[in-house]
Amino acid sequence: MGRHLHTIFALIFMGFLFLLPFVANGGLIDDLRQQIAAKSQEVKDLQQRAAEAKQSLAEAQSKERSLQNQIYKFNKQIEALELEIAVTEEQIDEVKLKIEEIEIKIKQTQEAINLEKSRIASTLQLIYETGPPDIVELSLNAKSLSSMFQNLYSVQKLEGELKTRLNVAQELSANLVKDEADAKAQENNLVALRTQLTLQQELTEDQRSEKNILLKDTRQQETVYQKSVKQLESQQTEIQKNIIALEAKLRFAIDPSSLPKGKGILSWPVNEVRITQYYGPTSETGFINDGYQFHNGIDLAPSTGLGTPIYSAGDGKVIAVGNDGRYAYGKWVAIDHKNGLITLYAHLSKQAVSVGATVSKGDVIGFMGSTGFSTGSHLHFTVYATSTFEVIDRWYGPLPLGGHLDPLEYL
Known part of the structure:
Protein backbone atom coordinates (compact mmCIF):
# COMPACT_ATOMS: atom_id res chain seq x y z
CA MET A 1 0.00 0.00 0.00
CA ASP A 217 -18.50 72.55 -63.42
CA THR A 218 -17.70 75.92 -61.85
CA ARG A 219 -14.24 76.21 -63.40
CA GLN A 220 -13.27 77.31 -59.86
CA GLN A 221 -15.09 80.63 -60.35
CA GLU A 222 -17.32 82.02 -57.60
CA THR A 223 -19.72 83.72 -60.03
CA VAL A 224 -20.33 80.47 -61.91
CA TYR A 225 -20.86 78.65 -58.62
CA GLN A 226 -23.36 81.22 -57.30
CA LYS A 227 -25.31 81.08 -60.57
CA SER A 228 -25.55 77.26 -60.34
CA VAL A 229 -26.56 77.49 -56.65
CA LYS A 230 -29.38 79.90 -57.41
CA GLN A 231 -30.64 77.72 -60.23
CA LEU A 232 -30.50 74.63 -58.01
CA GLU A 233 -32.26 76.36 -55.10
CA SER A 234 -35.00 77.59 -57.42
CA GLN A 235 -35.60 74.07 -58.73
CA GLN A 236 -35.53 72.59 -55.22
CA THR A 237 -38.05 75.17 -54.01
CA GLU A 238 -40.48 74.38 -56.83
CA ILE A 239 -40.16 70.66 -56.20
CA GLN A 240 -40.81 71.15 -52.50
CA LYS A 241 -43.92 73.24 -53.19
CA ASN A 242 -45.20 70.48 -55.44
CA ILE A 243 -44.61 67.81 -52.76
CA ILE A 244 -46.44 69.86 -50.11
CA ALA A 245 -49.42 70.45 -52.42
CA LEU A 246 -49.73 66.80 -53.46
CA GLU A 247 -49.39 65.45 -49.90
CA ALA A 248 -51.88 67.96 -48.49
CA LYS A 249 -54.55 66.24 -50.62
CA LEU A 250 -53.35 62.76 -49.67
CA ARG A 251 -53.63 63.56 -45.96
CA PHE A 252 -57.40 63.92 -46.39
CA ALA A 253 -57.48 60.35 -47.68
CA ILE A 254 -56.11 58.90 -44.42
CA ASP A 255 -58.52 56.45 -42.77
CA PRO A 256 -57.88 56.75 -39.00
CA SER A 257 -59.41 53.31 -38.39
CA SER A 258 -56.67 51.70 -40.50
CA LEU A 259 -53.89 53.08 -38.31
CA PRO A 260 -52.27 51.37 -35.31
CA LYS A 261 -52.37 53.24 -32.01
CA GLY A 262 -49.75 53.79 -29.34
CA LYS A 263 -46.11 54.72 -28.90
CA GLY A 264 -43.43 52.07 -29.34
CA ILE A 265 -44.96 50.57 -32.46
CA LEU A 266 -41.86 51.76 -34.32
CA SER A 267 -38.29 51.88 -33.03
CA TRP A 268 -35.79 54.69 -33.56
CA PRO A 269 -33.89 54.30 -36.84
CA VAL A 270 -30.63 55.59 -35.31
CA ASN A 271 -28.68 54.69 -32.17
CA GLU A 272 -28.17 58.29 -31.08
CA VAL A 273 -31.48 60.18 -31.04
CA ARG A 274 -30.72 63.82 -31.81
CA ILE A 275 -33.72 65.57 -33.38
CA THR A 276 -32.82 68.72 -35.32
CA GLN A 277 -36.27 69.38 -36.76
CA TYR A 278 -39.70 68.14 -35.72
CA TYR A 279 -42.84 67.30 -37.70
CA GLY A 280 -45.22 70.14 -38.52
CA PRO A 281 -45.45 73.67 -39.98
CA THR A 282 -41.98 75.11 -40.53
CA SER A 283 -43.09 78.27 -38.71
CA GLU A 284 -43.01 76.03 -35.63
CA THR A 285 -40.21 73.61 -36.51
CA GLY A 286 -37.72 76.38 -37.31
CA PHE A 287 -36.64 75.82 -40.92
CA ILE A 288 -38.31 78.27 -43.26
CA ASN A 289 -37.88 79.20 -46.93
CA ASP A 290 -40.15 80.16 -49.82
CA GLY A 291 -41.10 76.61 -50.75
CA TYR A 292 -40.73 74.75 -47.49
CA GLN A 293 -43.74 75.45 -45.30
CA PHE A 294 -44.46 72.06 -43.79
CA HIS A 295 -42.02 69.41 -42.56
CA ASN A 296 -43.53 65.99 -43.26
CA GLY A 297 -41.23 64.04 -40.92
CA ILE A 298 -38.50 64.46 -38.35
CA ASP A 299 -34.80 65.10 -38.96
CA LEU A 300 -32.27 63.07 -36.98
CA ALA A 301 -28.61 64.05 -36.93
CA PRO A 302 -26.43 61.74 -34.82
CA SER A 303 -23.00 63.17 -33.99
CA THR A 304 -21.36 60.27 -35.86
CA GLY A 305 -22.23 62.05 -39.11
CA LEU A 306 -21.89 60.81 -42.68
CA GLY A 307 -22.00 57.02 -42.95
CA THR A 308 -23.91 56.43 -39.69
CA PRO A 309 -25.92 53.16 -39.99
CA ILE A 310 -29.67 53.63 -40.44
CA TYR A 311 -31.93 50.88 -39.09
CA SER A 312 -35.37 49.63 -40.07
CA ALA A 313 -37.93 50.98 -37.59
CA GLY A 314 -39.77 47.65 -37.62
CA ASP A 315 -40.29 44.34 -39.39
CA GLY A 316 -41.48 44.71 -42.95
CA LYS A 317 -40.75 44.62 -46.66
CA VAL A 318 -38.84 47.11 -48.82
CA ILE A 319 -41.41 48.36 -51.32
CA ALA A 320 -39.44 51.16 -53.00
CA VAL A 321 -35.88 52.47 -53.36
CA GLY A 322 -35.01 55.64 -55.25
CA ASN A 323 -32.46 58.31 -56.06
CA ASP A 324 -33.56 61.90 -56.73
CA GLY A 325 -30.02 63.22 -57.17
CA ARG A 326 -29.63 66.73 -55.76
CA TYR A 327 -33.40 67.16 -55.42
CA ALA A 328 -36.13 66.19 -52.94
CA TYR A 329 -35.10 63.15 -50.89
CA GLY A 330 -31.86 62.22 -52.68
CA LYS A 331 -31.26 58.53 -52.01
CA TRP A 332 -34.17 56.98 -50.11
CA VAL A 333 -35.76 53.71 -48.95
CA ALA A 334 -39.44 52.97 -48.17
CA ILE A 335 -40.56 50.04 -45.97
CA ASP A 336 -44.09 48.66 -45.56
CA HIS A 337 -44.53 47.37 -41.99
CA LYS A 338 -47.83 45.57 -42.73
CA ASN A 339 -49.56 47.38 -39.83
CA GLY A 340 -50.99 50.36 -41.68
CA LEU A 341 -47.70 52.27 -41.68
CA ILE A 342 -44.94 52.85 -44.23
CA THR A 343 -41.64 54.48 -43.23
CA LEU A 344 -39.37 56.58 -45.43
CA TYR A 345 -35.62 57.02 -44.86
CA ALA A 346 -34.23 59.91 -46.92
CA HIS A 347 -31.00 61.80 -47.77
CA LEU A 348 -29.00 58.56 -47.49
CA SER A 349 -25.39 58.40 -48.64
CA LYS A 350 -25.85 54.74 -49.55
CA GLN A 351 -28.74 52.27 -49.65
CA ALA A 352 -28.13 48.79 -48.21
CA VAL A 353 -31.34 47.05 -49.39
CA SER A 354 -33.25 46.52 -52.60
CA VAL A 355 -36.94 46.35 -53.52
CA GLY A 356 -38.61 43.15 -52.32
CA ALA A 357 -36.19 42.53 -49.43
CA THR A 358 -37.70 41.38 -46.14
CA VAL A 359 -36.26 43.24 -43.16
CA SER A 360 -36.48 42.90 -39.40
CA LYS A 361 -36.53 45.67 -36.83
CA GLY A 362 -32.98 46.93 -36.36
CA ASP A 363 -31.62 45.71 -39.71
CA VAL A 364 -29.31 48.17 -41.46
CA ILE A 365 -31.14 49.53 -44.51
CA GLY A 366 -28.76 52.35 -45.44
CA PHE A 367 -26.29 54.96 -44.22
CA MET A 368 -26.79 58.59 -43.29
CA GLY A 369 -25.85 61.25 -45.81
CA SER A 370 -26.78 64.61 -47.30
CA THR A 371 -28.15 63.74 -50.74
CA GLY A 372 -31.09 65.62 -52.27
CA PHE A 373 -32.45 68.88 -50.81
CA SER A 374 -30.23 68.89 -47.74
CA THR A 375 -27.90 71.34 -46.02
CA GLY A 376 -25.97 68.78 -43.97
CA SER A 377 -25.67 65.11 -43.13
CA HIS A 378 -28.85 63.83 -41.42
CA LEU A 379 -31.74 61.37 -41.75
CA HIS A 380 -35.18 62.59 -42.81
CA PHE A 381 -37.67 60.08 -41.36
CA THR A 382 -41.31 60.13 -42.50
CA VAL A 383 -44.25 57.90 -41.55
CA TYR A 384 -47.09 57.43 -44.08
CA ALA A 385 -50.52 55.82 -43.88
CA THR A 386 -50.14 52.72 -46.08
CA SER A 387 -53.35 53.23 -48.06
CA THR A 388 -52.20 56.68 -49.25
CA PHE A 389 -48.63 55.86 -50.28
CA GLU A 390 -47.47 55.98 -53.90
CA VAL A 391 -44.34 56.61 -55.95
CA ILE A 392 -44.59 58.85 -59.01
CA ASP A 393 -42.01 59.46 -61.74
CA ARG A 394 -40.44 62.89 -62.03
CA TRP A 395 -37.70 64.25 -64.28
CA TYR A 396 -35.20 64.07 -61.39
CA GLY A 397 -36.19 60.56 -60.23
CA PRO A 398 -38.92 58.55 -58.46
CA LEU A 399 -40.77 60.62 -55.83
CA PRO A 400 -42.43 58.98 -52.79
CA LEU A 401 -45.69 60.60 -51.67
CA GLY A 402 -48.40 59.89 -49.14
CA GLY A 403 -50.57 61.03 -46.29
CA HIS A 404 -47.91 61.65 -43.66
CA LEU A 405 -48.21 61.29 -39.89
CA ASP A 406 -46.21 62.56 -36.92
CA PRO A 407 -43.50 59.93 -36.35
CA LEU A 408 -43.37 60.75 -32.63
CA GLU A 409 -46.87 59.30 -32.29
CA TYR A 410 -45.42 55.87 -33.06
CA LEU A 411 -41.82 55.98 -31.78
Missing part, protein backbone atom coordinates in the same frame (compact mmCIF):
# COMPACT_ATOMS: atom_id res chain seq x y z
CA GLY A 2 2.76 2.43 0.91
CA ARG A 3 4.55 1.87 -2.39
CA HIS A 4 1.37 2.67 -4.33
CA LEU A 5 0.79 5.81 -2.31
CA HIS A 6 4.30 7.02 -3.05
CA THR A 7 3.74 6.33 -6.74
CA ILE A 8 0.44 8.22 -6.75
CA PHE A 9 1.84 11.28 -5.00
CA ALA A 10 4.79 11.26 -7.36
CA LEU A 11 2.29 11.34 -10.22
CA ILE A 12 0.44 14.29 -8.64
CA PHE A 13 3.70 16.13 -8.16
CA MET A 14 4.55 15.58 -11.82
CA GLY A 15 1.13 17.02 -12.65
CA PHE A 16 2.21 20.36 -11.20
CA LEU A 17 5.35 20.26 -13.32
CA PHE A 18 3.17 19.85 -16.41
CA LEU A 19 1.69 23.26 -15.66
CA LEU A 20 5.04 24.98 -16.20
CA PRO A 21 4.70 25.29 -20.02
CA PHE A 22 1.40 27.14 -19.55
CA VAL A 23 3.02 29.52 -17.08
CA ALA A 24 5.84 30.10 -19.57
CA ASN A 25 3.33 30.86 -22.34
CA GLY A 26 1.81 33.50 -20.09
CA GLY A 27 4.58 35.83 -21.24
CA LEU A 28 3.29 35.65 -24.83
CA ILE A 29 -0.22 36.51 -23.69
CA ASP A 30 1.12 39.42 -21.62
CA ASP A 31 2.91 40.73 -24.70
CA LEU A 32 -0.29 40.49 -26.76
CA ARG A 33 -2.24 42.31 -24.05
CA GLN A 34 0.31 45.13 -24.09
CA GLN A 35 -0.09 45.39 -27.87
CA ILE A 36 -3.89 45.42 -27.48
CA ALA A 37 -3.68 48.19 -24.87
CA ALA A 38 -1.43 50.22 -27.20
CA LYS A 39 -3.87 49.75 -30.10
CA SER A 40 -6.77 50.75 -27.89
CA GLN A 41 -5.01 54.01 -27.01
CA GLU A 42 -4.27 54.70 -30.69
CA VAL A 43 -7.97 54.19 -31.46
CA LYS A 44 -8.94 56.68 -28.73
CA ASP A 45 -6.46 59.27 -30.05
CA LEU A 46 -7.75 58.90 -33.62
CA GLN A 47 -11.37 59.06 -32.45
CA GLN A 48 -10.59 62.36 -30.72
CA ARG A 49 -9.09 63.75 -33.93
CA ALA A 50 -12.11 62.51 -35.92
CA ALA A 51 -14.46 64.24 -33.47
CA GLU A 52 -12.53 67.50 -33.90
CA ALA A 53 -12.74 67.20 -37.69
CA LYS A 54 -16.51 66.65 -37.48
CA GLN A 55 -16.87 69.70 -35.27
CA SER A 56 -15.01 71.77 -37.87
CA LEU A 57 -17.33 70.36 -40.53
CA ALA A 58 -20.41 71.29 -38.48
CA GLU A 59 -19.10 74.85 -38.14
CA ALA A 60 -18.41 75.01 -41.88
CA GLN A 61 -21.99 73.99 -42.71
CA SER A 62 -23.31 77.07 -40.91
CA LYS A 63 -21.17 79.45 -42.97
CA GLU A 64 -22.30 81.39 -46.02
CA ARG A 65 -22.76 79.25 -49.12
CA SER A 66 -19.80 79.97 -51.36
CA LEU A 67 -17.49 77.99 -53.60
CA GLN A 68 -14.63 78.39 -51.15
CA ASN A 69 -16.72 77.19 -48.21
CA GLN A 70 -18.12 74.32 -50.25
CA ILE A 71 -14.62 73.13 -51.14
CA TYR A 72 -13.64 73.57 -47.49
CA LYS A 73 -16.59 71.37 -46.44
CA PHE A 74 -15.61 68.69 -48.94
CA ASN A 75 -12.04 68.75 -47.62
CA LYS A 76 -13.22 68.55 -44.02
CA GLN A 77 -15.60 65.70 -44.83
CA ILE A 78 -12.81 63.80 -46.59
CA GLU A 79 -10.50 64.47 -43.63
CA ALA A 80 -13.15 63.19 -41.17
CA LEU A 81 -13.76 60.07 -43.27
CA GLU A 82 -10.03 59.35 -43.61
CA LEU A 83 -9.69 59.58 -39.84
CA GLU A 84 -12.67 57.24 -39.45
CA ILE A 85 -10.95 54.83 -41.83
CA ALA A 86 -7.78 55.04 -39.71
CA VAL A 87 -9.86 54.35 -36.58
CA THR A 88 -11.49 51.32 -38.21
CA GLU A 89 -8.13 49.97 -39.44
CA GLU A 90 -6.70 50.25 -35.91
CA GLN A 91 -9.81 48.55 -34.51
CA ILE A 92 -9.36 45.72 -37.01
CA ASP A 93 -5.73 45.30 -35.87
CA GLU A 94 -6.89 45.36 -32.24
CA VAL A 95 -9.49 42.66 -32.87
CA LYS A 96 -6.93 40.51 -34.69
CA LEU A 97 -4.65 40.68 -31.64
CA LYS A 98 -7.57 39.74 -29.39
CA ILE A 99 -8.37 36.76 -31.61
CA GLU A 100 -4.71 35.70 -31.50
CA GLU A 101 -4.75 35.92 -27.70
CA ILE A 102 -7.95 33.88 -27.49
CA GLU A 103 -6.57 31.23 -29.89
CA ILE A 104 -3.49 30.82 -27.67
CA LYS A 105 -5.71 30.53 -24.59
CA ILE A 106 -7.89 27.93 -26.32
CA LYS A 107 -4.82 25.88 -27.30
CA GLN A 108 -3.39 26.07 -23.80
CA THR A 109 -6.73 25.22 -22.20
CA GLN A 110 -7.20 22.22 -24.49
CA GLU A 111 -3.71 20.98 -23.65
CA ALA A 112 -4.38 21.50 -19.94
CA ILE A 113 -7.65 19.55 -20.20
CA ASN A 114 -5.88 16.66 -21.93
CA LEU A 115 -3.18 16.61 -19.23
CA GLU A 116 -5.77 16.69 -16.45
CA LYS A 117 -7.64 13.81 -18.10
CA SER A 118 -4.42 11.84 -18.33
CA ARG A 119 -3.52 12.46 -14.70
CA ILE A 120 -7.04 11.61 -13.49
CA ALA A 121 -7.01 8.39 -15.53
CA SER A 122 -3.61 7.37 -14.12
CA THR A 123 -4.70 8.14 -10.55
CA LEU A 124 -7.95 6.19 -10.98
CA GLN A 125 -6.00 3.26 -12.44
CA LEU A 126 -3.71 3.14 -9.41
CA ILE A 127 -6.65 3.39 -7.02
CA TYR A 128 -8.37 0.56 -8.90
CA GLU A 129 -5.26 -1.62 -8.72
CA THR A 130 -4.70 -0.85 -5.04
CA GLY A 131 -8.31 -1.12 -3.97
CA PRO A 132 -9.86 0.68 -1.00
CA PRO A 133 -7.57 1.16 2.04
CA ASP A 134 -7.66 -1.72 4.57
CA ILE A 135 -7.37 -0.41 8.16
CA VAL A 136 -5.91 -3.77 9.32
CA GLU A 137 -3.29 -3.71 6.55
CA LEU A 138 -2.41 -0.12 7.33
CA SER A 139 -2.06 -1.01 11.04
CA LEU A 140 0.16 -4.03 10.40
CA ASN A 141 2.39 -2.17 7.93
CA ALA A 142 2.70 0.90 10.12
CA LYS A 143 5.82 1.07 12.26
CA SER A 144 3.96 3.16 14.83
CA LEU A 145 0.54 4.58 15.64
CA SER A 146 1.54 7.93 14.17
CA SER A 147 2.71 6.18 11.01
CA MET A 148 -0.69 4.46 10.68
CA PHE A 149 -2.53 7.76 10.95
CA GLN A 150 -0.10 9.25 8.45
CA ASN A 151 -1.01 6.50 5.97
CA LEU A 152 -4.73 7.12 6.52
CA TYR A 153 -4.19 10.85 6.05
CA SER A 154 -2.33 10.16 2.79
CA VAL A 155 -5.23 8.12 1.45
CA GLN A 156 -7.71 10.85 2.36
CA LYS A 157 -5.45 13.46 0.80
CA LEU A 158 -5.29 11.38 -2.38
CA GLU A 159 -9.09 11.28 -2.62
CA GLY A 160 -9.28 15.04 -2.04
CA GLU A 161 -6.63 15.62 -4.70
CA LEU A 162 -8.61 13.51 -7.16
CA LYS A 163 -11.75 15.58 -6.53
CA THR A 164 -9.72 18.77 -7.05
CA ARG A 165 -8.42 17.43 -10.36
CA LEU A 166 -11.96 16.65 -11.50
CA ASN A 167 -13.10 20.16 -10.55
CA VAL A 168 -10.12 21.70 -12.38
CA ALA A 169 -10.94 19.70 -15.52
CA GLN A 170 -14.58 20.83 -15.38
CA GLU A 171 -13.57 24.46 -14.91
CA LEU A 172 -11.10 24.26 -17.80
CA SER A 173 -13.84 22.79 -20.02
CA ALA A 174 -16.20 25.66 -19.09
CA ASN A 175 -13.43 28.18 -19.84
CA LEU A 176 -12.84 26.53 -23.20
CA VAL A 177 -16.51 26.93 -24.16
CA LYS A 178 -16.39 30.61 -23.12
CA ASP A 179 -13.13 31.25 -25.02
CA GLU A 180 -14.54 29.66 -28.18
CA ALA A 181 -17.66 31.85 -27.90
CA ASP A 182 -15.45 34.93 -27.40
CA ALA A 183 -13.42 34.01 -30.48
CA LYS A 184 -16.60 33.67 -32.56
CA ALA A 185 -17.87 37.06 -31.32
CA GLN A 186 -14.55 38.72 -32.17
CA GLU A 187 -14.55 37.14 -35.65
CA ASN A 188 -18.07 38.51 -36.25
CA ASN A 189 -16.85 41.89 -34.99
CA LEU A 190 -13.97 41.71 -37.46
CA VAL A 191 -16.35 41.02 -40.37
CA ALA A 192 -18.53 44.00 -39.35
CA LEU A 193 -15.49 46.29 -39.10
CA ARG A 194 -14.25 45.26 -42.54
CA THR A 195 -17.70 45.97 -44.00
CA GLN A 196 -17.66 49.36 -42.27
CA LEU A 197 -14.17 50.07 -43.63
CA THR A 198 -15.30 49.31 -47.19
CA LEU A 199 -18.25 51.69 -46.80
CA GLN A 200 -16.04 54.47 -45.40
CA GLN A 201 -13.62 54.08 -48.30
CA GLU A 202 -16.50 54.25 -50.81
CA LEU A 203 -17.95 57.37 -49.15
CA THR A 204 -14.53 59.04 -49.19
CA GLU A 205 -14.21 58.39 -52.92
CA ASP A 206 -17.74 59.73 -53.44
CA GLN A 207 -16.80 62.96 -51.66
CA ARG A 208 -13.64 63.33 -53.78
CA SER A 209 -15.68 62.74 -56.95
CA GLU A 210 -18.30 65.34 -55.95
CA LYS A 211 -15.56 67.84 -55.15
CA ASN A 212 -13.88 67.27 -58.53
CA ILE A 213 -17.21 67.59 -60.37
CA LEU A 214 -17.89 70.86 -58.55
CA LEU A 215 -14.48 72.25 -59.46
CA LYS A 216 -14.94 71.20 -63.08
